[in-house]
Amino acid sequence: MSSTAGPSAPQWRSFTFFDVDDVKDAEDLAQTPRAIRTLTPPVILTPTSPLSPLPPSIITSSSNHITLLDRHFVPERTFKAWEVNGRATALLEAGGLLVGIGEEEGSRWPVLKVWDLTREDKRKDKEGQGVKERGPVVLRNVRIQHGQRPHPVSSIALTSNLSHLAIGLGDGTVLLYRHLLQSLTTSPTSLTSLPKARVIHESNEPITGLGFREPSDKDTSSGNGGLSLFIVTTNRVLCASVSGRGGETRTIDEHGSGLGCAVMDWDRKEMILARDEAVYLYGPDGRGACYAYEGPKSSIAVFKHNLIITSPPFYPSAGSASATVRHYVSKAATNGDGVSSSGTTDIAKVTVFDLQNKLVSYSGTYKDGVRDVFCQWGNIFVLGGNSKLSRLEEHSASAKLEVLYRRNLYTLAISLARSQGLGEAGVADIHRRYGDYLYSKGDFDGAMGQFVRTLGNLQPSYVIRKFLDAQRIHNLTTYLQELHSRGLANPDHTTLLLNCYTKTSDRARLDSFIKTEARRTDAGSGDELPFDLDTAIRVCRQAGFYEHATYLAKKFKRHEEYLRIQIEDAGEVGDALRYLRSLGPEACEENMVRYGRTLLHREPEATTALLIDLCSGDLGKKRVASPDLTAKPNGNGKESGSGGPAVLSYLGYNRVTGLFTGDGPSTLAPSTQAQANGAPAEGVPAGGAVDGLMTGINGLSVEDPEPSYIPPSPRQYFAHFVDHRDLFIKFLESVASTLWGQTLALSPPTASSPIPTRDVDTSPPSDPSSADQRAVWNTLLELYLTWTKSSDIAIARTSHDKALTLIGNKEIPYDPMHALILCSTAGFTEGLVRLWEGMGMYEDILRFWMEKDRTQNLNGGGTDPKPSEQVLSHLALYGPTNLHLYPLALRYLTSSPAILSRHPTELGKILQKIDEERIMPPLAVVQLLSRNGVASIGSVKEWLRSKVEENKSEIESDKHLVESYRSETATKKKAMTDLTNVDSPEVFQVTRCAACGGQLDLPSVHFMCKHSYHQRCLSDSEPECILCARQHSVIREIRRNQTRLADRHDLFIDEVHEAEDGFGVVAGAFGRGLFGREVGVEVEGV
Secondary structure, three states, X not given: OOOOOOOEOOOOEEOOOEEEEEOOOOOOOOOOOHHHHOOOOOEEEEEOOOOOOOOOOEEEEEOOXXXXXXXXXXXXXXXXXXXXXXXXXXXXXXXXXEEEEEEOOOOOOOEEEEEEEEEEEOOEOOOOOOEOOOEEEEEEEEEOOOOOXXXXXXXXXXXXXOOEEEEEEOOOOEEEEEOHHHHHHHOOOOOOOOOOOEEEEOOOOOEEEEEEEOOOHHHHHHOOOOOEEEEEEOOOEEEEEOOOOOOOOEEEEOOOOOOOOEEEOOOOOOEEEEOOOEEEEEEOOEEEEEEEEOOOOOEEEEEOOEEEEEOOOEOOOOOOOOHHHHHHHHHHHHHOOOXXXXXXXXXXXXXXXXXXXXXXXXXXXXXXXXXXXXXXXOEEEEEEOOOOEEEEEEOOHHHHHHHHHHOOOHHHHHHHHHHOOOOHHHHHHHHHHHHHHHHHOOOHHHHHHHXXXXXXXXXXXXXXXXXXXXXXXXXXHHHHHHHHHOOOOOHHHHHHHXXXXXXXXXXXXHHHHHHHHHHXXXXXXXXXXXXXXXXXHHHHHHOOOHHHHXXXXXXXXOHHHHHHHHHHHOOOHHHHHHHHHHHOHHHHHHXXXXXXXXXXXXXXXXXXXXXXXXXXXXXXXXXXXXOOOOOOEOOOOOEOOOHHHHHHHHHOOOOOEOOOOOOOEOOOOHHHHHHHOOOOOOOOOOOOOHHHHHHOOOOEEEOOOOOOOOOOOHHHHHHHHOOOHHHHHHHXXXXXXXXXXXXXXXXXXXXXXXXXXXXXXXXXXXXXXXXXXXXXXHHHHHHHHHHOOOOOHHHHHHHHHHHHHHHHXXXXXXXHHHHHHHHHHHOOHHHHHHHHHHOOOHHHHHHHHHHHHHHHHHHOOOOOOOHXXXXXXXXXXXXXXXXXXXXXXXXHHOOOHHHHHHOOOHHHHHHHHHHXXXXXXXXXXXXXXXXXXXXXXXXXXXXXXXXXXXXXXXHHHHHHHHHHHHHHHHHHHHHHHHHHOOOXXXXXXXXXXXXXXXXXXXXXXXXXXXXXXXXXHOOOOOOOOHHHXXXXXXXXXXXXXXXXXXXXXXXXXXXXXXXXXXXHHHHHHHHOOOOOOOOOOOOXXX
């Protein structure tokens, strides 16, 4: 027996993480549980397995009985397991089956028994004396026989699924039973049937430990899923593969261990061996970790991640190297118990090691040694040599951490928290405490390293407030960078980080933060941008880092931000315009509404060209040159090089009609116009000419002229051109020409040609395109009228012609009423006249010129041209289709002697036209001429003479007509009198039938109309003259129609209004008797 216990290695820290209390009997709290006190050696204790269907309990074997104890150590069931004086040497439970190995009288060989603890055996005994005590069903009862001589069982191992059973014998033999569970279930009634044992190891070294290494799901997926058996002898450690056909047993270490000092770890992955110098862990490939702990060891056990080492009994000494032993001696002396000098009082030491965290969780001493250590219900139980049962209850994780906090062992606390499964939040709290500790010690870098590990669990403001000092800005920058890399930053954090970069002028780190992360995100890594984009752009812009701000805006398509920076801050208007062209129509439209005015102020020509392309549907169209393009020398004798594409890119949107010259569409791009002023355009060599470039193109083809998108309304950009009238005209003309094909030919209609009329009563167009066209041309007319007052005569003349051309073109969809207002406001007389003409207001035109002539005469000023000439010219133009203008012109011509004197021949022409078209009766003409003394009798003498002669001839003609009507009427009346006179006989001398032409014979019929017929030639139903009947029916139909229409006054009034001679229509109605009360009697034949 050793006199001293070995000390723990210096690197292992010792703590008391277990509370020790004595387990008391449920009925007598002053005693150890009765079931424990009454155990008689030898005693075997084993807990039920974690996966067992049985409730957690302790299985004990004392003498020839087996007892199951509950958590209060009260027996739940007891049954006789061995015959006579038999006893158990090993017990293992798995899956509800209990495997026991023991000795029985009458048998030289060890006995293997298997019980099913989930079923009870109710069979009667042989004498029939009643039911036996209720024990579990015995599945197997066989002898373990190997060789000629019996050997005791020194070790046993069982897989958790009961598939394999390994038994180690004292002579160094290991027996393996495969398919154990299958054998038990296929032959449930055969007590002696077991699979044939396979000898997998034989040696002269006693077996001291066995353990199965069971594969996990991870091992199975990685190809290391074989079942292995660790074999420990007194001198060696071996490993044998037992899955499949198995394999040879391999020696993995030449050092073994004593009996009871080898056990599998909690996860059944490694074999743990305890020797006097250290603790070793073994895997299938050999020895693994080693933990130094010197001193003799009697047994070991595992509890979760803890290793429980029990030392053999020894005599305690105050000079022992173990603090636990010294404390025991000191406590015994204080209590007066004393330690006899003879050394008859021995103690055993139990030490609990936390292998994961490399610390001693508990160390305690026990009088009279330790008989057994077992684990169940989450506790460790120590059975002392004096049958005293002690419980070791592990502290909670929080209690353990508090101990470590008090000793500032934060690294150990972190390791402990992870092993206890505390979770990320709990581990982060330990890092926070550690960071606070290092911060208080002045180790700011180390503190920041700990605070970084709290990201996601600790509020960033807690850390940021600690490092806001300017001297610690680098630490703060590190923290904020990590915060962004994990996607946990908010806009305020981004602002702070970028401010840190700008305060330290660390452009390199700013580039790394912005550009590197942006590229990584763009590469499709799936990660989101680790900072708030809007905040980053705003802070870089405020700090003057325009390059970084525009990089982010362009990279992530923040078009508005990019343009705002380029235009408002950096002043790079050219880049902004190029960027707008690359955006596409939709984004370009939106941003041009916002920045169009500013861009026009900075780059008017290029901005106008962009707007033209956008609103014309040409934005983004490519001009494709033919394959045989060749570069020709330019005007300076140099190759045009890249100047070709630069100029060609402008040709697509510079097809603009000459502004004031009336030329066709311009072929000069803005870049070429810039060269004309001495400044080379971008992408075009200085001094290069467009002609030289165009001669280098052997062919140029343009894509489909139809726009590939719906062009935006140009109206939304009108306000941008407030200070750019010339460019405004250019923009509107180009859009109208390109998009709608509407151009002005600069050929205003002359006064000798009529202007097409317009319908002014139509409602405004609901179609957006038509509304845009009307707005464009209305605005163009307003701009033309504004430029008519220009001091430049050529510009004023061109604008004048364009305005007249616009007004006189019926195809241009302007608003006539709006144009009237514009022309009236601008005093554009010709335009007003043309508009009136187009609206059919010819009388208003004549009255306008008449009033203008009267006003000029009152003011004494001359006219150019004379208003009276305008009156007569418009009368000649529109009078033939508008006859009501002649009386107005006649009144005007005879209103003043001056007017009549200027146009003496026009009076006769007007009177002649009035006579030809019968516009006015002569009496009305005479009354008009006689209202004043302007027109003399001499000037109309011939006209009067012709009228008098014409009236005389008409009177004579009417008299002759009246006389003819009277004579005819008298003749008709006489014929009617003769026909109705019954006293005067009528002589019929007709000899032939009027129907058949044959000679008349009797019977015959004679009519008063002098027609005669055979009676057989006439119809019996209608006895009337065949020849006269048709004429009479027509007359009757006419009379019936006249009678029916007599009450249709609306038709009569319409006929009067539509007829040229209304009086004739009324007279005809009187003649037909439509105004009489009675309609004439129909004439019927006799």
